[in-house]
Amino acid sequence: MKNVAVIGYGVVGSGTVELFEKNRESINHKVERECDIKYIVDLRDFPDSPFADRMIKDYNIVLEDDEIEVVVEVIGGINPAYTFTKQALERGKSVVTSNKELVANKGAELLKIAHEHNCNYLFEASVGGGIPIIRPLNKCLAGNEIEQISGILNGTTNFILTKMIREQLDFNAALKMAQELGYAEKDPTADVEGEDACRKICILGSLAYGKHIYPQSVHCSGISNVTLDDVAYAENAGYAIKLIGSVKPADGGRVSAIVCPRLVPKSNLLATVDGVYNAISVTGDGVGDVLFYGQGAGKLPTASAVVGDIIDCLKHKDRSLMISWEDCHEEGYVVDYKSVETSMYVRIIAENADELKPSISEMFGKLTYIERKNRPENELAFITPTIIESEIDANLAILSHSAQIGSKIRLL
Amino acid sequence: MKNVAVIGYGVVGSGTVELFEKNRESINHKVERECDIKYIVDLRDFPDSPFADRMIKDYNIVLEDDEIEVVVEVIGGINPAYTFTKQALERGKSVVTSNKELVANKGAELLKIAHEHNCNYLFEASVGGGIPIIRPLNKCLAGNEIEQISGILNGTTNFILTKMIREQLDFNAALKMAQELGYAEKDPTADVEGEDACRKICILGSLAYGKHIYPQSVHCSGISNVTLDDVAYAENAGYAIKLIGSVKPADGGRVSAIVCPRLVPKSNLLATVDGVYNAISVTGDGVGDVLFYGQGAGKLPTASAVVGDIIDCLKHKDRSLMISWEDCHEEGYVVDYKSVETSMYVRIIAENADELKPSISEMFGKLTYIERKNRPENELAFITPTIIESEIDANLAILSHSAQIGSKIRLL
Numbered sequence: 152m153k154n155v156a157v158i159g160y161g162v163v164g165s166g167t168v169e170l171f172e173k174n175r176e177s178i179n180h181k182v183e184r185e186c187d188i189k190y191i192v193d194l195r196d197f198p199d200s201p202f203a204d205r206m207i208k209d210y211n212i213v214l215e216d217d218e219i220e221v222v223v224e225v226i227g228g229i230n231p232a233y234t235f236t237k238q239a240l241e242r243g244k245s246v247v248t249s250n251k252e253l254v255a256n257k258g259a260e261l262l263k264i265a266h267e268h269n270c271n272y273l274f275e276a277s278v279g280g281g282i283p284i285i286r287p288l289n290k291c292l293a294g295n296e297i298e299q300i301s302g303i304l305n306g307t308t309n310f311i312l313t314k315m316i317r318e319q320l321d322f323n324a325a326l327k328m329a330q331e332l333g334y335a336e337k338d339p340t341a342d343v344e345g346e347d348a349c350r351k352i353c354i355l356g357s358l359a360y361g362k363h364i365y366p367q368s369v370h371c372s373g374i375s376n377v378t379l380d381d382v383a384y385a386e387n388a389g390y391a392i393k394l395i396g397s398v399k400p401a402d403g404g405r406v407s408a409i410v411c412p413r414l415v416p417k418s419n420l421l422a423t424v425d426g427v428y429n430a431i432s433v434t435g436d437g438v439g440d441v442l443f444y445g446q447g448a449g450k451l452p453t454a455s456a457v458v459g460d461i462i463d464c465l466k467h468k469d470r471s472l473m474i475s476w477e478d479c480h481e482e483g484y485v486v487d488y489k490s491v492e493t494s495m496y497v498r499i500i501a502e503n504a505d506e507l508k509p510s511i512s513e514m515f516g517k518l519t520y521i522e523r524k525n526r527p528e529n530e531l532a533f534i535t536p537t538i539i540e541s542e543i544d545a546n547l548a549i550l551s552h553s554a555q556i557g558s559k560i561r562l563l
Numbered sequence: 564m565k566n567v568a569v570i571g572y573g574v575v576g577s578g579t580v581e582l583f584e585k586n587r588e589s590i591n592h593k594v595e596r597e598c599d600i601k602y603i604v605d606l607r608d609f610p611d612s613p614f615a616d617r618m619i620k621d622y623n624i625v626l627e628d629d630e631i632e633v634v635v636e637v638i639g640g641i642n643p644a645y646t647f648t649k650q651a652l653e654r655g656k657s658v659v660t661s662n663k664e665l666v667a668n669k670g671a672e673l674l675k676i677a678h679e680h681n682c683n684y685l686f687e688a689s690v691g692g693g694i695p696i697i698r699p700l701n702k703c704l705a706g707n708e709i710e711q712i713s714g715i716l717n718g719t720t721n722f723i724l725t726k727m728i729r730e731q732l733d734f735n736a737a738l739k740m741a742q743e744l745g746y747a748e749k750d751p752t753a754d755v756e757g758e759d760a761c762r763k764i765c766i767l768g769s770l771a772y773g774k775h776i777y778p779q780s781v782h783c784s785g786i787s788n789v790t791l792d793d794v795a796y797a798e799n800a801g802y803a804i805k806l807i808g809s810v811k812p813a814d815g816g817r818v819s820a821i822v823c824p825r826l827v828p829k830s831n832l833l834a835t836v837d838g839v840y841n842a843i844s845v846t847g848d849g850v851g852d853v854l855f856y857g858q859g860a861g862k863l864p865t866a867s868a869v870v871g872d873i874i875d876c877l878k879h880k881d882r883s884l885m886i887s888w889e890d891c892h893e894e895g896y897v898v899d900y901k902s903v904e905t906s907m908y909v910r911i912i913a914e915n916a917d918e919l920k921p922s923i924s925e926m927f928g929k930l931t932y933i934e935r936k937n938r939p940e941n942e943l944a945f946i947t948p949t950i951i952e953s954e955i956d957a958n959l960a961i962l963s964h965s966a967q968i969g970s971k972i973r974l975l
Contacts, residue, residue, distance in 0.1 A: 170706055170849045180773070181705055181886045275703055281850035283695070283703030291687055291695030293593055294582055294870025361592070420856065423835060437582045437867030438693035441857035444832065445850060455849030458706025470882060474593045 152220075153189035155461060156213040158235060159226035160193040160206070163249050163276070166454030167223055168202055171461065178458070182465045189219060214238055221464045223457060224248040233257055240264045240272060245464035249276035249453050255350035259363040262475035269469045273460035278304065278351045279429045281452030282445040283459075288358050288433065289474050295435025297359040299399040301563060304351040306427035306447045307335045307342035308374050308394040312412075313425045315382050316391060322375060334427055344373035345394060345410040352396030355431070356408050360400065362479035364408055370488040371410040381498060381558050383523040384532045390414035390496075391422040395563055401486045409488050413563040414496050414534075420444075421563070489541040494562040496521075496534050497547065501554035504531035510553075514546040534562065564632075565601030567873060568625040570647060571638035572605040572618070575661045575688070578866030579635055580614055583873070590870070594877045601631060626650055633876045635869060636660040645669055652676045652684060657876035661688035661865050667762035671775035674887035681881045685872035690716065690763040691841045693864030694857040695871075700770050700845065701886050707847025709771040711811040713975060716763040718839035718859045719747045719754035720786050720806040724824075725837045727794050728803060734787060746839055756785035757806060757822040764808030767843070768820050772812065774891035776820055782900040783822040793910060793970050795935040796944045802826035802908075803834040807975055813898045821900045825975040826908050826946075832856075833975070901953040906974040908933075908946050909959065913966035916943035922965075926958040946974065 155171070157164050171178065171188060179185055190213055191205050200206065210231075213219055222239040224246055226232045232253050236246045241264060248254065254261075254274045265272040275285045279302070288297075303309050307329055314325035326343065329335035341347050349371040356364040374394050385392050393415045398408040415422040420442055424430040429447025434440050446452040463472060501507055511533065512518060519534045526532075531554075535543055547556055567583070569576050583590065583600055591597055602625055603617045612618065622643075625631055634651040636658055638644045644665050648658045653676060660666065666673075666686045677684040687697045691714070700709075715721050719741055726737035738755065741747035753759050761783040768776040786806050797804050805827045810820040827834040832854055836842040841859025846852050858864040875884060913919055923945065924930060931946045938944075943966075947955055959968055 166849075173848070174706060174708055177708065177773075178706065281847075282853055283699035283855075286703050287695035287699055290875055291698050291868065291871045293874045294586060294590065294867050296586055296589065361589075420832075420835070423832070435693075435867060436585070437578075437863040437870065439858045439861075439864055441694055441855070443695075443853070443855060445853035449851075451849040452851055455707050455847060456703065458849065459703045462705045463702055466886075467882070467884075470879070472879075474878075 152185055152218060153187045154218055154220040154465065155186065155188045155223065156190040156192065156219050157188060157223040157225065158192045158210065158213070159224065160191050160195070160197060161225065162450050163225040163453045163457065164191070166450035167225060167457045170451060170454040170458050178462055181462055186465050210235055214242060219244055220468055221245045221247060221461050223461065224250060225457065226250070227252065229253055229256060236261055236272070237264060240268055240270060243268045243270050245271040245273070247273050247457055247460040247464060249274070249457055251277040251347070251350040251354060255353040255366050258354065258357060259476055259478035262473065266471050266475055269471055271464050271472050273464060273473065274354070275460050276453045276456035278354050279431055279443065279445065280447040280449060281455040282429060282431065282443050282447060284355070284431050284443050285358065287443065288355065292433065292435050292438060293474060295437045298434040298436060299397065300352070300355050300359060300431065300433050301395050301397040301421065302352070302431035303393055303421055303424050303429050304348040304396045304431070304447065305342055305394060306429055307339065309424065309429070310334050310427045312374060312377070312392055312394065315377070315379060316386065319379060321379050322377060343375055345371040348394060348396040349410045352398050352408055352410055356398035356406055357476045359398065360406050361476045362484060363476055364398070364406065364485060368485040369408045369410060372412070374412050376558065377412050377560070378558060380523065381560060384498065384521050385414050385496065387523050388521040388534070389417050391417060392560065393421060395421070405484055405486050407486050407488070407491050411561055413561050415563045419563065489544065491540060492537050493540050493543070494535055494537040495543050496532065496560045496562060498530065498532040498557040499550065499554040500529055500557050501531070502529055504529050504554065507531065507554060511550065514549065564597060564630060565599045566630055566632040566877065567598065567600045567635065568602040568604060568631050569600055569635040569637065570604045570622065570625070571636065572603050572607070572609060573637065574862050575637040575865045575869065576603070578862035579637060579869045582863060582866040582870050590874055593874055598877050622647055626654060631656055632880055633873050634658045635873065636662060637869065638662065639664065641665055641668060648673055648684070649676060652680055652682060655680045655682050657683040657685070659685050659869055659872040659876060661686070661869055663689040663759070663762040663766060667765040667778050670766065670769060671888055671890035674885065678883050678887055681883055683876050683884050685876060685885065686766070687872050688865045688868035690766050691843055691855065691857065692859040692861060693867040694841060694843065694855050694859060696767070696843050696855050697770065699855065700767065704845065704847050704850060705886060707849045710846040710848060711809065712764070712767050712771060712843065712845050713807050713809040713833065714764070714843035715805055715833055715836050715841050716760040716808045716843070716859065717754055717806060718841055719751065721836065721841070722746050722839045724786060724789070724804055724806065727789070727791060728798065731791060733791050734789060755787055757783040760806060760808040761822045764810050764820055764822055768810035768818055769888045771810065772818050773888045774896060775888055776810070776818065776897060780897040781820045781822060784824070786824050788970065789824050789972070790970065792935065793972060796910065796933050797826050797908065799935050800933040800946070801829050803829060804972065805833060807833070817896055817898050819898050819900070819903050823973055825973050827975045831975065901956065903952055904949050905952050906947055906949040907955050908944065908972045908974060910942065910944040910969040911962065911966040912941055912969050913943070914941055916941055916966065919943065919966060923962065926961065
């Protein structure tokens with residue numbers, strides 16, 4: 152049967168078609184029947200594609216074709232992906248996607264529609280590219296209460312930080328290199344400012360805690376303010392700076408979620424994850440710590456996750472597979488990040504900075520001063536004890552009368 | 564409904580009951596109905612257990628009870644586990660297990676019975692304890708052709724090797740420490756000689772390549788011959804010695820599988836996995852390299868995998884979930900390891916060993932001599948080029964006329 156339609160023939164779409172066709176024989180064996188891609192929907196023309204005979208422009212043909220069981224939505228963005236997905240699910244066609252923006256914003260609603268129509272909305276590719284994480288979290292770790300999830304969820308920023316750490320390129324030079332290599336887009340905002348990682352941690356948190364976490368409710372700061380001075384202090388103190396998305400339970404059935412650069416101790420495997428690779432650490436009350444590592448983006452790695460989901464949909468027609476989550480618009484479900492305890496690296500600039508040590512020590516109690524090679528006289532860096540973030544900020548507000556706050560970066 | 568029975572109240576059985584009861588509310592939410600453990604079958608008495616009222620001694624009560632949907636077999640060993648599993652599956656009851664010995668020896672047959680009776684035989688806990696690997700391989704990576712799997716699959720031996728590497732304890736002292744800490748059994752043979760890791764790589768290989776790989780067909784050597792001298796040479800050359808189970812495709816639809824200590828380059832994440840932790844690296848033609856890391860054994864980590872499987876069975880009653888594999892008794896399906904290309908670390912002992920260099924170099928062509936601190940005059944170590952293993956052996960047979968072959972360890 153020709154029962155699959157791919158919507159969007161960009162990087163992920165073409166990778167999906169390529170991988171599916173390459174491994175079709177073994178895929179059919181796994182599904183236990185003949186399956187194939189019938190349509191590729193894209194508004195553009197691809198006359199030279201070996202799959203040109205399957206290209207169509209009108210999505211309605213897919214919707215009206217009863218042979219199509221699985222729609223692969225790899226357009227990206229909210230619209231028209233949202234409408235297309237909804238229409239397919241309402242007709243009982245399963246939808247497979249890599250579209251993190253759509254899942255992070257409409258996941259609860261679309262999962263509910265899938266459930267009501269005995270079909271599936273699967274999105275293994277939406278987090279960590281090819282790294283298996285959605286199904287492991289949803290199935291393998293379902294017997295656990297999840298105590299925390301922390302991950303390097305964006306390859307672009309991890310590439311930039313790796314270049315800063317390993318080759319002392321500053322942020323702008325490293326970003327430029329990432330752009331030249333095709334790892335960063337021309338407008339890198341979504342990656343660099345943490346929006347992409349934010350969508351991903353929202354998906355993981357929604358899955359782990361059963362209620363939808365909307366990206367707008369999660370504090371998100373990127374890496375564009377990280378300096379080589381910060382990298383040097385961190386290295387010297389035994390840390391690597393990484394952009395980390397994290398989520399964990401909070402009091403009263405709420406959750407705490409945040410995306411920000413963090414000082415990661417080198418003993419933590421996340422600190423050893425370099426370049427465009429991603430890694431996600433999950434702690435459960437039964438399993439303890441587990442970690443998933445691999446290529447978090449790219450044509451074929453992402454296609455790998457998409458094709459895995461297609462196979463699952465084909466194998467389990469008319470059967471809802473996922474444990475879904477509820478929609479949630481409760482005010483304060485995601486707690487204010489300022490009310491969460493953290494330890495913070497702080498770098499200040501002031502004339503004769505060392506002279507401020509007594510008053511800083513008095514403010515924070517037990518804290519650790521850290522060094523870097525050739526630390527200038529007008530610079531001082533320290534790591535605060537673990538206290539409520541708003542208390543750190545209150546202290547820094549006082550300190551800002553006598554020094555400039557150069558950087559502050561949370562510890563993991 | 565009280566629809567689960569746990570057979571065997573040892574470490575994993577009691578952990579399973581503990582974790583299931585602790586998280587029962589959220590488990591019921593995920594399954595979308597009330598579920599509970601009805602029976603715990605064990606020949607021993609546990610009068611002080613909080614679950615004493617569920618303890619029974621007669622397995623037939625479980626078999627005859629139509630309310631029981633899932634049987635958790637955590638007895639270990641082939642018999643009576645095999646008979647119990649078969650009887651349950653033939654009645655359409657799903658079976659969940661951590662029993663790697665049974666899966667490695669009877670997996671194909673039991674999966675077939677499960678498939679015929681629309682129920683499931685799930686064994687996420689059989690490899691890597693709590694680490695999600697069976698389902699990721701079976702589902703998430705199903706769109707890939709698997710190019711290789713290599714893993715640290717046994718925590719006991721990894722603990723021993725870590726102590727040898729980090730604290731220069733010799734094998735016997737490290738084994739003794741592992742036994743004192745409860746990481747190694749009184750008779751440590753199955754762990755130390757690689758049998759346990761062998762069962763696990765057989766399960767992963769069967770899953771990845773679709774045909775049953777029997778442990779008897781896989782060459783398996785353990786770590787009891789690894790010396791501190793070997794550790795020192797390896798360290799000095801940038802490698803860590805790890806017990807690795809590996810499987811990959813070979814010519815003619817066959818596979819190559821082996822369990823042995825290996826020199827793992829420190830740039831490989833597997834080299835950084837210390838103590839009782841396990842890690843499994845999988846390479847697929849789409850996904851590239853992915854790695855799964857966590858606690859490979861222990862009461863609650865293993866229970867985590869078992870409970871995840873129970874949930875999946877309860878959620879998908881009367882539906883076969885797994886992609887299963889075929890039985891296979893083809894002579895030579897697993898190729899002779901001597902016919903596989905490898906690079907080998909070799910340590911020889913001979914009077915004035917350095918004088919043998921010209922003849923060794925002539926034998927092997929391009930090879931690398933490696934050093935250790937205070938290398939004695941009568942010792943020499945080198946790494947061969949990558950050639951068919953039987954050719955290495957033929958050369959070493961000639962060399963053995965003029966030197967004693969102290970160690971040989973394959974590279975990863």
